[in-house]
Amino acid sequence: MSSNQTNAIxxxxxxxxxxxxxxISLEQCFRIFKGLDIVAVxxxxxxxxxxxxxxxxxxxxxxxxNVFGYNRLMLSSTFYAAFQDYPYILIYQLDAFVxxxxxxxxxxxxxxxxxxxxxxxxxxxxTFKKLKExxxxxxxxxxxxxxxDGKPALDKQLNKMVGNGGFSLRKTDTFFKICExxxxxxxxxxxxxxxxxNEDIFFSIxxxxxxxxxxxxxxxxxxxxxxxxxxxxxxxxxxxxxxFGCHAWEKNLKFWxxxxxxFHYKLT
Numbered sequence: 057m058s059s060n061q062t063n064a065i066x067x068x069x070x071x072x073x074x075x076x077x078x079x080i081s082l083e084q085c086f087r088i089f090k091g092l093d094i095v096a097v098x099x100x101x102x103x104x105x106x107x108x109x110x111x112x113x114x115x116x117x118x119x120x121x122n123v124f125g126y127n128r129l130m131l132s133s134t135f136y137a138a139f140q141d142y143p144y145i146l147i148y149q150l151d152a153f154v155x156x157x158x159x160x161x162x163x164x165x166x167x168x169x170x171x172x173x174x175x176x177x178x179x180x181x182x183t184f185k186k187l188k189e190x191x192x193x194x195x196x197x198x199x200x201x202x203x204x205d206g207k208p209a210l211d212k213q214l215n216k217m218v219g220n221g222g223f224s225l226r227k228t229d230t231f232f233k234i235c236e237x238x239x240x241x242x243x244x245x246x247x248x249x250x251x252x253x254n255e256d257i258f259f260s261i262x263x264x265x266x267x268x269x270x271x272x273x274x275x276x277x278x279x280x281x282x283x284x285x286x287x288x289x290x291x292x293x294x295x296x297x298x299x300f301g302c303h304a305w306e307k308n309l310k311f312w313x314x315x316x317x318x319f320h321y322k323l324t
Contacts (some may be wrong), residue, residue: 062162064093064110070120072102077306078150081319087319088154093142096243097135113138123254124246125288130221130255131242136232145226152223153316159225162281162300166271168227169259171219172282172303173275176211180289189215198265208253213261220280221256222303225281230270234263287311 065085074082085094086108093110099120104112105316119129129135130147139145144163148154162170196212203209235242245258253262262271273281276293283290284303288311291297298315313323 062142063146063159064142065089065146065148065159066095066097066139067109067148067150068120068126069102069104069240071151077210077323080323081148081153083152083265084153084319084321085148088157089159092157092159095139096320097129097138109286127255128246131245131258133232133235136226136228136235139228140225140232142228145228147221147224147226148301149222150244151306152301152303153305153312154223155298155315156300158281158300162225165273167273168230168270169218169224169226169272170278170281171220171221171256171260172284173216173278173290174214174220174284174297175275175286176215189201200265200277214257215312216275217260218272218275219256219260219282219285220303221254221259222284223282223301224256226259231259234269238263 067082067085092189094108096104096106096109096112098104098112098114099117100114101117102120104311115129115135119125136145144159146159193212193215196209200208201212241262245253245255245262259270260272264272272278278295279290279294280299282301282303283299287302287308290299302312305316309323317323
């Protein structure tokens with residue numbers, strides 16, 4: 057671990073050949089976080105030749121084969137035990153993009169978990185309708201209300217909740233203890249039949265349904281940290297300012313293109 061800092065950026069890598077956008081994401085990470093500990097996590101079978109990583113940590117191949125394997129990895133205490141020397145880790149998937157180095161600032165907030173808030177564009181709503189929508193979302197989250205298909209309505213459970221795990225800050229010791237304590241509940245999230253809920257929803261929604269198990273900021277504060285869905289809505293909430301980072305930017309390329317090209321990358 058570098059002597060001049062105490063937290064780490066963690067990049068999951070599962071393939072040798074990166075797309076152009078993934079290469080941009082990786083390059084920006086090394087550029088913005090120069091001098092900090094940047095750690096690759098990868099499957100056993102993958103050979104990593106990029107010498108810029110501070111270290112490379114290897115896990116079983118099965119964890120990187122699909123989203124279900126990745127969920128198991130991120131919900132395992134073994135994963136967080138590998139980073140016990142770091143108070144916080146920033147998960148930086150290769151569809152993320154960081155705009156500035158705010159890592160120490162967000163770590164100083166002492167939250168357990170931060171990710172980009174989820175937004176579902178409801179269009180223009182009256183004050184009454186907004187209140188009704190907020191109550192309905194609260195009710196669906198608290199009691200995990202299912203629809204006729206037997207699945208939760210994500211737009212009701214996730215709207216204005218924090219947040220997505222693709223660019224997320226996690227308090228390492230807290231996550232280790234959570235993964236140990238809630239092993240029974242975690243098995244439900246490892247089941248392919250329940251794949252509608254990924255690992256980030258376990259931490260952001262499931263654990264806090266009825267009690268505040270994890271300390272998580274409000275969506276209004278979290279848009280300063282990261283943006284993913286409905287970027288037009290999120291950036292307006294952030295008074296037009298860029299956040300610390302964004303996730304899944306290629307899905308909203310029209311919105312992010314000029315902002316990323318300001319860093320001298322060429323997007324097509």
